[in-house]
Amino acid sequence: MNTATVVGTASMGAKFLGALVLTLKVLIYLFLMVMIGLFLMGIYRKFTARVQYRVGPPIWQPYIDVIKLLSKKDAATKNWVFDLGVIMGLGGPLALLLFLPLDTIVGLNFHTKGDLILILYLAVVGPLGFALAASVGASPWGAIGVGRALSMMLGYELPFILGLLAVVAKDGTLLLQKVSAAQSMWNPAGWHYFQWPLILAAIGAHIALQGVMSEKPFDQAIAPHEIASGIMVEFGGKYLGMMLLMKAASLMAELGLFAVFFLGGTTAWDTIVKIFALFIIAISFDAVLGRFRPDQAFTVLWKWPTIIALLGLLLTVFA
Amino acid sequence: MVEWLKLVDKARSRSIWMLMYCTGCGAMELPPAMTSRFDMERFGIMPMATPRQADVILVTGYVTKKTLKRIIYAYEQMPAPKWVVSHGSCPINGGVYWDSHATVNRLDLFLPVDLYVAGCMPRAEANMKMFTELMDMIAKGEARGWEEYVKNRDYYKENQRKLFGYDLVFTDGRSAL
Numbered sequence: 001m002n003t004a005t006v007v008g009t010a011s012m013g014a015k016f017l018g019a020l021v022l023t024l025k026v027l028i029y030l031f032l033m034v035m036i037g038l039f040l041m042g043i044y045r046k047f048t049a050r051v052q053y054r055v056g057p058p059i060w061q062p063y064i065d066v067i068k069l070l071s072k073k074d075a076a077t078k079n080w081v082f083d084l085g086v087i088m089g090l091g092g093p094l095a096l097l098l099f100l101p102l103d104t105i106v107g108l109n110f111h112t113k114g115d116l117i118l119i120l121y122l123a124v125v126g127p128l129g130f131a132l133a134a135s136v137g138a139s140p141w142g143a144i145g146v147g148r149a150l151s152m153m154l155g156y157e158l159p160f161i162l163g164l165l166a167v168v169a170k171d172g173t174l175l176l177q178k179v180s181a182a183q184s185m186w187n188p189a190g191w192h193y194f195q196w197p198l199i200l201a202a203i204g205a206h207i208a209l210q211g212v213m214s215e216k217p218f219d220q221a222i223a224p225h226e227i228a229s230g231i232m233v234e235f236g237g238k239y240l241g242m243m244l245l246m247k248a249a250s251l252m253a254e255l256g257l258f259a260v261f262f263l264g265g266t267t268a269w270d271t272i273v274k275i276f277a278l279f280i281i282a283i284s285f286d287a288v289l290g291r292f293r294p295d296q297a298f299t300v301l302w303k304w305p306t307i308i309a310l311l312g313l314l315l316t317v318f319a
Numbered sequence: 320m321v322e323w324l325k326l327v328d329k330a331r332s333r334s335i336w337m338l339m340y341c342t343g344c345g346a347m348e349l350p351p352a353m354t355s356r357f358d359m360e361r362f363g364i365m366p367m368a369t370p371r372q373a374d375v376i377l378v379t380g381y382v383t384k385k386t387l388k389r390i391i392y393a394y395e396q397m398p399a400p401k402w403v404v405s406h407g408s409c410p411i412n413g414g415v416y417w418d419s420h421a422t423v424n425r426l427d428l429f430l431p432v433d434l435y436v437a438g439c440m441p442r443a444e445a446n447m448k449m450f451t452e453l454m455d456m457i458a459k460g461e462a463r464g465w466e467e468y469v470k471n472r473d474y475y476k477e478n479q480r481k482l483f484g485y486d487l488v489f490t491d492g493r494s495a496l
Binding site for chain 2 (some may be wrong): 045049052053054055056057058061064065067071073075141224225232233234235236237238240253297
């Protein structure tokens with residue numbers, strides 16, 4: 001009896017230690033991902049400046065911005081829903097990141113359990129939290145921004161999910177691990193992006209990805225020149241700092257999801273390389289394009305990428 | 320702790336987001352400072368769309384009684400630490416509108432001005448000088464106007480009351496800080 005108690009406490013201690021290590025690993029992983037996401041945003045600002053024939057800020061500018069914003073003395077809050085929305089907005093993409101193969105960077109293996117259904121649910125938590133906070137912000141610009149953001153979400157999710165479904169139909173699995181295992185890591189011919197019927201789905205989803213990341217021409221929700229930065233209008237100080245962190249995390253999550261489904265992202269390092277490549281392509285379009293009107297953007301998204309992705313899906317299923 | 324505060328001050332000085340309250344002609348000289356010729360973004364300076372996101376409010380041009388109310392509302396919505404720049408001769412001493420019945424000649428009676436840029440209008444070079452000066456002041460922790468506004472709240476509110484004839488209350492009932 002005595003020994004049994006000792007064994008019991010020992011295993012409790014080991015369990016506690018294991019949980020502690022796991023928590024630590026998760027925190028380090030999320031921190032790393034947010035840092036890489038902020039680095040991407042630095043590249044974005046430098047790149048855009050160069051396209052506009054300017055010198056541009058240093059590449060570590062987003063880190064400076066986040067330090068400044070989080071060190072602001074006071075933050076104008078509205079009520080507890082406002083706070084909750086901001087936490088939801090940051091938590092959604094962080095939870096999504098846990099189920100991408102990027103987590104092998106610290107030796108986690110949550111991604112073996114992540115499937116598409118779970119990820120699609122988690123993907124909307126961030127934008128919805130953001131919209132929740134913005135709509136209690138009581139600014140008319142914020143309300144317009146929320147309306148635009150939600151209608152854009154409806155617009156880009158259809159082609160994006162159709163594209164992902166084509167891959168699911170091809171591989172016959174919803175698990176991310178199996179989807180990435182069905183592709184080669186570095187040989188482009190083995191990627192879903194460059195296989196015949198799937199290339200249509202990939203192109204459709206890639207156009208929609210521009211909307212998912214809310215880069216131009218699909219950045220109606222945060223149009224600073226039209227609606228005073230839309231959903232961001234009531235966020236200042238620490239809240240805006242958290243929004244920058246959310247933007248960084250969701251960049252990694254969205255691009256990582258696309259890289260896993262179409263570019264064969266298997267481990268952390270090759271996925272990160274592919275994320276950088278995808279991001280450079282996205283910001284090249286962002287730097288030279290204008291912004292659609294909300295109705296135009298919705299029409300465009302439900303017309304061209306949807307038709308292309310649907311064609312890819314049908315050809316994959318029936319041909 | 321002191322080292323950490325220095326780092327924070329440094330970060331604040333390298334990431335100034337401005338709210339351009341362009342009341343008059345001063346707005347004209349800011350685009351050259353923003354675009355490829357002078358490119359203020361290489362110092363991390365960016366225009367922002369709303370007071371909530373801004374660190375510095377640029378009052379560029381004459382201040383009428385009506386606009387002053389909006390300027391004060393905008394200023395009080397900004398999260399501290401925050402700075403005010405009085406840009407051009409009109410907010411400094413009235414400029415060419417010094418004897419108008421509608422304009423306010425001195426902005427610094429109503430808001431704590433950190434930096435003045437004289438000129439009618441200050442050119443883009445003067446703007447860049449102003450920004451580098453402001454960056455130095457913030458990095459050294461010298462620009463403390465937002466603390467003055469809290470400390471001398473009675474003085475500023477009394478001046479505002481004398482001008483408008485009533486108390487200017489912040490719209491959502493919150494105090495200025």
